[in-house]
Amino acid sequence: MSIETANIKAYLVGGGIASFAAAAFLIRDGNIPGKNIYILEADDITGGSLDGAGQADAGYVIRGGRMLNFTYRCTYDLLADIPSxxxxxxxxxxxxxxxxxxxxxHAxxxxxxxxxxxxxxSSMGFKERDRIDLIELFAIPEDVLGTRRIDEWFQPAFFQTNFWLMWCTTFAFQPWHSAVEFKRYLIRFxxxxxxxxxxxxxxxTPLNQFDSIIRPMQTWLKEQGVQFIMGARVTDIGFIPGIKEKTAxxxxxxxxxxxxxxxxxxxxLVFVTNGSMxxxxxxxxxxxxxxPAAAGDNGSWALWKTLAGKYSDFGRPYVFNSRIEEAKWASFxxxxxxxLFFQLMEQFSGNKPGTGALVTLKDSSWLLSIVLAYQPHFLQQPEGVTVCWSYGLFPDKTGDYVKKKMSECTGEEILEELIxxxxFTAHKASLLAEANCIPCMMPYITSQFLTRAKGDRPLVIPKGATNFAFLGQFTExxxxxxFTVEYSVRSAQMAVYGLLDLDRTPPAIYKGQHDIKVLYQTMRTMHR
Incomplete structure (x- = not known):
């Protein structure tokens, strides 16, 4: 270890997966002593959006769950060095x-x-116009698409296809979201x-992602000496005055x-997770x-707004946090x-818990989807207790059975709608008697999918930055x-390697579009 490395201190703003990953890469690849790394988190618990909390009596809460994939090379590279x-x-x-x-x-x-x-x-339900539009979207440059919405590219019938209903509920896309982000997803997956x-x-993951990823990572980081400052809300970063360089x-x-x-x-070094979904x-x-969800510059949004006022290339947070109606949905x-509920779902779907992924009620006015995870889903979850997660993409529409907006419904009313x-109405009384349904409204949950222009998201390491980097979902x-764990982890790896000037790069992004077998199977699928 060089003298320079031994003397470097690193400060990570935010206690989510991006900061955890950056801390791990600083230790593993940068040889920074763990005791020199500080994670400042405004809340009293870490994990960010990879959360999971509660207990059997009070009820468990999972705001959302990120799916993993074999192409998440940065994430799997990281987790390969974290003990279970x-x-x-x-x-x-x-x-x-x-x-x-x-x-x-296998749903x-x-x-x-x-x-x-x-x-x-088994059929995607495409018409020939849909296939042509998809192929053209693959080919068109992002700069040409600009701030165009998905529904400005496709015909209305496209949004009634099996493909769209499955794709949008798998990844949480809305027709008014960015065509650029949709294009990236089509290529990436x-x-x-x-x-x-x-x-x-x-x-x-075997358990919810807080227990399966965040807990073991935090345990390992603490063993390395990383210091956690909880309840610390960072309000500003001061920079040395300068024109060419940005030095915190x-x-x-x-x-x-x-x-x-x-x-x-x-x-x-300082690493800032800007924005939060x-x-x-x-x-x-x-x-x-x-x-009710309320707009506001709170938490990491407030810090990003302050930083964006200092340099024009630090992004534009208002593009993402001022459009709640386009970004929100509700989970429960x-x-x-x-x-009983698990038994009824298994009989209905043919899937044992953990094998069915999403079940989407395509005609539900709230566009409900439900996931039955493998049980137990939490550490120390008692036997006889089951936990499942569900969400609705249209929380401001009136229910089909409960004549209220989903956003205005209690947990019991949401569960009634689902039943x-x-x-399952023959079992309604029993299902309600044994259940505790906790709804969650998330005003910014798909804000990273909103239409945007070049420069709205800052680079991970802004031009001229010598010791400062952005992390997470709102970097470019x-x-x-x-909306993937991989994006946050890759941003951390890029930031650490770049600021430490290491002679290494993150694993290359998987590009299946260059594999002739993948292209062939895709074309066959489009014509099913």
């Missing part, structure tokens, strides 16, 4: 692979109609076209109501609806003290796709 909590002889990566070898995903009820009839989704109806290409020299934060300042040496989330209960977690759609990484 349940078996330290294995890495987290080995644990995930072993689990997916045991529990195979048999991907789309269900209003009569609770499972649909045949082109290898998944032939099995989009079964989701057989999805890798899952101070970090301003509030902790326990007191203002604090960290003075940095020029060789110290789960900021401003509100929870309801069986008897209350979540508080059902904790049941019993197995009616699945035609050419060719990769947001």
């Amino acid at each position: 909590l349940t078996d330290p002889r294995k890495s987290v990566y080995e644990e995930i692979m072993a689990f997916n070898d045991q529990v195979k995903t 048999q009820a991907r789309l269900v109609d209003k009569n609770a009839v499972i649909q045949d989704v 082109i290898h998944e076209f032939p099995r989009i109806h079964t989701l057989a290409g999805v890798d899952r 020299e101070k970090i301003f934060y509030r902790h326990n109501g007191q203002a604090h300042t960290i003075s940095m040496a020029p060789h110290d 789960t900021a401003g989330s509100t929870l309801g209960s069986m008897t209350t609806a979540p508080a 977690t059902i904790t049941s003290k019993g197995h 009616h759609h699945l035609q 990484i050419p060719d990769d796709v947001v």
Whole structure:
């Protein structure tokens, strides 16, 4: 270890997967001592959007879940060096692979109609115009697409196809989202076209992602000496005045109501997770609806706004956090003290828990989708307790059975709507009696998919930055796709390698569009 490396301190703003990954890469690849790394998190718990919390009596909560894929090279590279909590002889990566070898995903009820009839989704349902539009979208440069929306590229009939209903609920796209982001997804996951109806290409974690990824990573980081400063809300970063270079020299934060300042040496590093897709989330209960989503520059959005006022190439946060109506949706977690709901779902779908991925109620006005995870889904989850997760893409539409907007419904009302759609009404009283349904409203959950222009997202390492980098979903990484764990981890790897000037690069982005076999299978799928 060089003297320079031993003296470098690194400060990571935000306690999500991007900061965790950056800290791990600083230690593993940059030889930075763990004791020199500080993670400042405004909340009293880490994990960011990879969350999972609660207990059987009060109910568990999962705001969302990110799917994994064999093409997540940066993520799997990282997790290959993190010991599993349940078996330290294995890495987290080995644990995930072993689990997916045991529990195979193959959805048999991907789309269900209003009569609770499972649909045949072997055909994508395309007309020739849809195929032409897709092929042209593959070929057109991003600069030409600009800020165009998806529904400005395709005909209205496209949004009624099996393909769109499966694609949009797998990845949470809306017709008004960015055509550029949709194009990136089509290319990035082109290898998944032939099995989009079964989701057989999805890798899952054995437990919820907080327990399976965040807990073991935090345990390992603490063992390396990384210091966690919880309840620390960073409000500003001070830079040395200069025209060509951007060198951070101070970090301003509030902790326990007191203002604090960290003075940095020029060789110290600071990494900021800018923006948050789960900021401003509100929870309801069986008897209350979540508080309405409200726009505002809170948390990491406020810090990004402050930083963006300093340099024009630090991005434009208002593009993403001022359009709640285009970005929000609601999820809900059902904790049941019993197995009845799981038994009914298994009989209905033909899938055991953990093997069915998404079941989407395609005619639901809320466009509901439900996931039955392999059980247990939480560490120390008691026997006899089951946990599943669901979400609705259209929370401001009126329900088909409960005549209220989803956003205004209690957990009991949301569960009633789901029970009616699945035609489990004969068991309604028993299902409601054993369930605790906690709804969650997320105002910014797909804000990273909103239409945007060049420069709205900052580069991971802005031009002229000597010791400063952005991390996470609202950075610009050419060719990769947001709303994935991989995007956050890749941003961390790019930032660490770039600022430390290491003679190494992150693993190349998988590009199945250059594989003739993948292209052939994709074309066959488009004509099914």
